[in-house]
Amino acid sequence: MKAVVLAAGEGTRLRPLTEDKPKGMVEVDGKPILTHCFNQLVDLGADEFVVVVGYRKQDIISYYGDEFDGIPLTYAHQREQKGLAHALLTVEEYIDDDFMLILGDNIFDANLGDVINRQQEDRADAAFLTEEVPLEEADRYGVCDTNDYGEITDVVEKPENPPSNLVMTGFYTFSPAIFHACHLVQPSKRGEYEISEAIDLLIQSGRTIDAIRMDGWRVDVGYPEDRDKAERLLQDDESEPKISEASAN
Known part of the structure; x- marks a missing residue:
């Protein structure tokens, strides 16, 4: 299944974190938000990414190039930020079957x-x-x-x-x-x-x-305090003790 990632936003509410980068490149727990999104989609079996870019698009394209973890990356350009339905139409030519869509400013630990x-x-x-x-x-x-x-x-x-x-x-x-x-x-x-x-x-x-x-x-990483919250949650997940299969049995 292809995965569409919407990452064209400027992130004005995230300033000063977005003064020199697009919202998707803001780091949470040492990685850009988009990297967290991509990793989650890889785990879900995505076989191609279509990323909608706009504000400071070259920052994203230069960082990720044409693949992530061996999965091809295609970029679509949303020239004006006119809403999610408008952004989705920029990828229409690349999609011919069911697909996943994730907003590139969200971090999940959930039942996707x-x-x-x-x-x-x-x-x-x-x-x-x-x-x-x-x-x-x-x-x-x-x-x-x-x-x-x-x-x-x-x-x-x-x-x-x-x-x-x-x-x-x-x-x-x-x-x-x-x-x-x-x-x-x-x-x-x-x-x-x-x-x-x-x-x-x-x-x-x-x-x-x-x-x-x-x-x-x-x-939903919309404000600086949301970034801090996501980072705390991720670090809490990483610090939780893992129960091995042997000990569980």
Whole structure:
């Protein structure tokens, strides 16, 4: 499965960490955020990366070149940052089957493989990881409603009055149907082409969309304090004692 990584952002909220580098190149626990993303996608079986670049794109291209851990890297250029649906359309020519999508400013230690498995089992057109957040924070995210089968029934981007506290995280799988939906998306009140609107169009057209509850943690590295939080969590994971198979038995 190909993996699309969105890494075109400038990271203005991360300043001063992004004064001389794009957001994806900010280091967390000694490695750029993008390296953490790539490693997670390698573990999930990605056989090709398509990376959307924009702000200071040459920093990313020069650092990673044309492969990562033996897996080919292709770059797509988002000339203007107009939202995630707009960014996704820059890779349309490279995708002809189901694919993974990760936001290149997120670090996960979670059940990402469950998202892939569920989409394949249900032959869904989209599946993504969700998490519950405090209701007062839900207006920062794409907010979901689901039915009794775990299927998404509605998605609203950064609503003033969130209908729930279940929000989308930064990991998805899609069929190519998402591109048609992205072409139909109209600019939001923020002037951006929202991925949540594209997903909602899939829902309204009768497509199957699955929501998988997160088991683990993730950090959306949007502010300097988020970088510090992600670093602490990674270091805590590294310091936990590993139980060998022999001792476990």
